[in-house]
Amino acid sequence: MRATTELIRESGLASIKRLSVGSKVITTPSYSAEIRNWNDLRIIERAKPNHRLDNVGVVSVSVLDAKTILGQQARTLMMFTGTERENKIRSDSIILIDPSMEYFSHNVESERERFLTFDNLPSFLRNSLYQDRISESDLSNEELSMKCMEWSMNQQMKYGADLPLPPCFSITGMKSLARALEMNRRSQTYAKDNGWSRCAYFNIDSMKIFQSEECVSSMITALNVWEADVIVLKFRGGLMPKEPIEMANYFTFFSKLNELDSRKTVILLNTDSFGYINLGLGVDIFSEPMNGLIDKDVRPRPSRDGIRDPYPTYGKYLNPLDLRWWKFSQLRSLFINNGNRLPCNCPICRSINPRFLAISPNDWNIPRREHCPICRNEQISELLVNIHDSNVKGAMFAKLASNEMSSSPLNIYKCWFS
Numbered sequence: 547m548r549a550t551t552e553l554i555r556e557s558g559l560a561s562i563k564r565l566s567v568g569s570k571v572i573t574t575p576s577y578s579a580e581i582r583n584w585n586d587l588r589i590i591e592r593a594k595p596n597h598r599l600d601n602v603g604v605v606s607v608s609v610l611d612a613k614t615i616l617g618q619q620a621r622t623l624m625m626f627t628g629t630e631r632e633n634k635i636r637s638d639s640i641i642l643i644d645p646s647m648e649y650f651s652h653n654v655e656s657e658r659e660r661f662l663t664f665d666n667l668p669s670f671l672r673n674s675l676y677q678d679r680i681s682e683s684d685l686s687n688e689e690l691s692m693k694c695m696e697w698s699m700n701q702q703m704k705y706g707a708d709l710p711l712p713p714c715f716s717i718t719g720m721k722s723l724a725r726a727l728e729m730n731r732r733s734q735t736y737a738k739d740n741g742w743s744r745c746a747y748f749n750i751d752s753m754k755i756f757q758s759e760e761c762v763s764s765m766i767t768a769l770n771v772w773e774a775d776v777i778v779l780k781f782r783g784g785l786m787p788k789e790p791i792e793m794a795n796y797f798t799f800f801s802k803l804n805e806l807d808s809r810k811t812v813i814l815l816n817t818d819s820f821g822y823i824n825l826g827l828g829v830d831i832f833s834e835p836m837n838g839l840i841d842k843d844v845r846p847r848p849s850r851d852g853i854r855d856p857y858p859t860y861g862k863y864l865n866p867l868d869l870r871w872w873k874f875s876q877l878r879s880l881f882i883n884n885g886n887r888l889p890c891n892c893p894i895c896r897s898i899n900p901r902f903l904a905i906s907p908n909d910w911n912i913p914r915r916e917h918c919p920i921c922r923n924e925q926i927s928e929l930l931v932n933i934h935d936s937n938v939k940g941a942m943f944a945k946l947a948s949n950e951m952s953s954s955p956l957n958i959y960k961c962w963f964s
């Protein structure tokens with residue numbers, strides 16, 4: 547079944563839309579909780595009804611994690627234990643499964659090993675994992691890329707994806723972009739033949755793409771020709787345009803997306819507060835790992851001052867005031883300076899306040915993750931009001947220019963909203 551997008555209201559590039567995929571209907575802007583394990587799944591499942599998270603409409607998961615969380619074994623286990631959480635999350639959220647093809651060019655051993663556990667992985671992909679990286683001739687071979695596309699899209703559907711994404715290898719420049727465009731084009735036909743939603747997917751590995759007007763215009767030209775219902779973008783962990791030229795072309799890209807003929811839903815995958823800022827630019831849905839954005843491609847680096855983190859197992863916490871993910875040691879100081887209160891007034895944080903200073907990692911790691919979709923839900927509620935009031939630019943500018951945001955790298959984006 548095809549996804550349809552209906553425009554309800556616009557303010558600048560931001561808009562309120564209704565996205566329907568079969569019987570699932572969500573209002574956008576919406577947040578997608580990115581889940582990586584059973585705990586994340588349990589957390590989002592409990593939080594959605596308990597905190598009425600109407601603006602959390604999507605659950606996204608890497609195909610590598612989907613195998614464990616949504617695969618056959620997980621289903622069998624759930625049948626035995628009598629838990630039907632998978633069905634529950636499936637019935638009220640749009641499920642997005644990321645093909646995660648960047649690991650075929652990035653040598654991240656743990657992720658490569660997980661790809662190897664797929665019995666039906668096409669042999670040329672399997673071989674490329676044993677070698678250093680995927681070969682140029684394999685990537686440009688039409689028959690092999692068809693095999694790869696069929697395998698990846700069918701795998702996503704097997705795990706219950708609502709929007710099958712084309713398997714996009716890392717885009718680092720014009721050459722890899724051309725290959726990604728070709729894979730996208732083929733997948734449109736494949737999705738059409740199967741009666742699926744047609745999605746376009748750009749898995750961007752270098753912001754250099756936005757240094758080139760040619761790259762931007764070739765993406766827009768292609769999107770104009772294809773009849774994609776949904777456009778998905780992913781920037782490798784934490785990447786965002788920073789150079790003036792990148793920012794200018796990035797802005798042009800979104801302006802042009804907004805001018806495309808038919809209504810489409812735009813999704814930004816695997817991001818953080820940068821995704822939230824992008825809702826003001828015309829992104830409709832952004833996904834964020836509930837555990838904070840961890841770039842698996844980067845090996846852990848020793849801290850600059852050589853001092854070991856005294857709280858290595860406490861994870862990070864989304865501070866709704868400056869939109870940054872704070873380390874526990876920083877958050878602890880902030881808590882004390884803030885009169886023994888966390889910088890958030892959600893029910894979860896309020897309940898943690900009295901015991902925060904003595905909290906164990908086990909008691910902290912669930913609520914700190916649960917607090918994240920609650921914060922995002924609240925931020926999107928505010929944005930919905932601002933779109934209704936045609937005040938997105940002003941409200942985003944005020945947010946970015948506030949005192950708390952003064953040290954945030956996101957602050958440079960306030961020029962978009964001025």
Ligand SMILES: [Zn+2]
Pocket residue numbers: 890891892893894895896917920921
């Ligand atoms: Zn909170």
